Amino acid sequence: MTKNPPKFSCPFARREQSEGEPDCVSLPENATPLSSACGRKRFRVCRIKGNRRNCARMAQMGVLPGSEIEMLCPGGRRQCMFRVKGSTVTLDPQCAEQILVTPL
């Protein structure tokens, strides 16, 4: 049995984007590292940098380009805490630095 993914979920190339959704393949100007994102705001993940294992780990936790995250405790130089796909996830500053987001 083969199931096809819906069009709206994939932020990567060759997919149909929803109306008004930012293009995450080319990095938006207002993209900032998650570690610098301040305030209790909602953000959209644009890109995940860093080594392959780190990217895979993030993807498994649901932190993927296109995912919406809600900041619970802004990071800065310390650990940040945010909600993604219904879970509360914490990251150290080095990891948060690798995730580029844009405010929603």
Place this chain on the structure above:
Amino acid sequence: MTEPIHIALAGNPNAGKTTLFNYLTGARQHVGNYPGVTVEKKTGACRHGDTELLVTDLPGTYSLTAYSVEELVARDFLVNEKPDVVLNIVDASNIERNLYLTCQFMELGAPVVIALNMIDVAQSRGMDIDSDKLSALLGAPVVPIIARNGKGVDLLLETVIAVGRDQSKQWQSLRLSYGEDLDQVLEDMVPLVEQGHLLTDTYPARWTALKILENDDQILDRAMRADTALAHSLVTRTEQITRHLQSTVEAYPEAIIADHRYGFIKSILRQGVLSQRFDADRLYTSDRIDKVVTHRFLGPLIMAGVLFGLYSFTFNFSMIPAGWLQSLFGLLSKSVDLLLPDGPVKSMLISGVIDGVGGVLGFVPIIMFMFFGIAILEDSGYLARVAFMMDRIFRMFGLHGSSVMPFIVSGGIAGGCAVPGVMATRTLRSPKERMATLLTVPFMNCGAKLPVLALLIGAFFSAHQARYMFLATLFSWGVALIAAKFLRVTVLRGPATPFVMELPPYRFPTFRGLLIHTWERTWQYIKKAGTVILGISILLWAMMTYPGLPAVELDRFEQQRQEVRARFSAALNSGSRTVEAKQLQQMLLAIDNDQAETALRRSLAGRIGLAMEPLSRLAGFDWRTNISLLGGFAAKEVIVSTLGTAYSLGAVDPDQSSSLKDRLIRDPNWNAVVALAFLAFIMFYAPCLVTVVCIAKEAGSWKWALFSIVFNTALAFLMAVAIYQGGIALGIG
């Protein structure tokens, strides 16, 4: 009789696997509201109707890719044991994330039954889940349950039995699409895997190809060992597509695969499976609490307050039952003294068994109250927040955020055990961070050190017991972190690894759960006191009693007694009965004490203690204290019992008998400075024998186990000497 059905309980951390396992099997597995409670699989059995169910509780995982030990354990069990049913516990209140793992079970082809757990929590959050529709769309049975109270579990078991008994069922893989590029590569790779029979006896061909695309270390390694040429060609193909994806979308294949899995889940949920009655974006109570509890400034203050409150609770409420137990053992000691004639049996029962084991059991109320407090913190989810807050500090000392749990398990809040703490370091990925954690977790105040701390703090700092206990905890953390930093900049130099952790939601602990956890741990302590500690106490008593005094010495003491009695008889005849009787009693007691001390000095343990005394005196420890420290190498609990035995051998008159605490206070060799130096030494010297064996096993070498003995003892001795000499120089003591 029908064949038993093999069930694997699998799911995300905190989804409720262990709770369901305990409910089904009646087991008393430890359940904690933080990730990584179940590192290894556990098995149990239960019966539903006439069917026997063999249940295996697998570690909580987020995926089936080899990123962690838990994932490897879960995956290996599924592919090697091929259970009849994979009972996937899904947290209904966090359904999207949890179904990610479900997707992977189905990709592997396992026969899945989904237990939609915590459906009440989901409803309280305004989430309505149509389980029938979910079942139809996923192609697997879905049963809503509440594992905490067993609601829906009967229907779940009936469903599991029906799937388990279905003879027609086969392991059939779910085929998801991962986008044009990756689908094409899979189309190319799968026939090659099938034709080359690459790991096909264990894994489905498409799944092997998918794992190679996901850069799964274990599968790549196995494939290379099975067929190097074929594996190389598959890796080459993977590298091509990875380069292509990197240049076009700046993503690795595994990220795109994950994205498509989440897309598949979302598509299902949006087909009427999940409807939200409230605003989906609102903050849950858990998040609101976190905003305060993990606040940059308030968080550490709250944490310090909570820990201090735990110690106050423990000491304020446990003192009365502890006093009862102490009186009970005192009464027992007196009864044995009255009933039995003098001799080795009486000495062994009083000094070896009652003083030894009783000394340890006397602390059961303190241990029980401490464990109860820790169970509240753990089950409520607060301990995971402690880990979150401590991560930043841990990084400064070269450790990883995941090191926090092994520290807490080992006794970071006092009352744990270093053995599971050492084993819990398996969750650390970096070998050097793991080794640094492994070597420093024994510095925590485990349950065995707790009685020593309670004894000495109670004896010499009784006015501020909770405060000193709290300071002892902070001190143990401080020394452990500094030692870790020292190791990380010297023998264990290396880069830091990233910290990623999912925080469980806050939950109200159930009273039953709290009692189970408290009793489990307290019973382990009592059991240890009745077995290992009893054995070691008797052995140490024997070492402290034999070879005994030679006949010449015994005759000398007997002669002294006769001389005194002769004088007493003369004095009695002269008429001054009361004064002379008291003098006689004191003189006879002095002879008895002199004899007991001479015997102890000449015993095997006494000789070892005396040989160590020139060195140990630098830290203020006399030869009797040295004997207890030797016993502590075997098990830390023995320190109290050995002190009890060593100090009771000199007090043979029942009228003069008193608790060990009182004896230490009265002893001229003991004072507050010696007590502090002794506390420091106990907290940091060589780990107990079981922990040393565990370190050797986990580190894969006895070299590190030996290192921990030498390093810890040297460090502890230097600290004890510094405290004692400093105290003497300042005129305290």
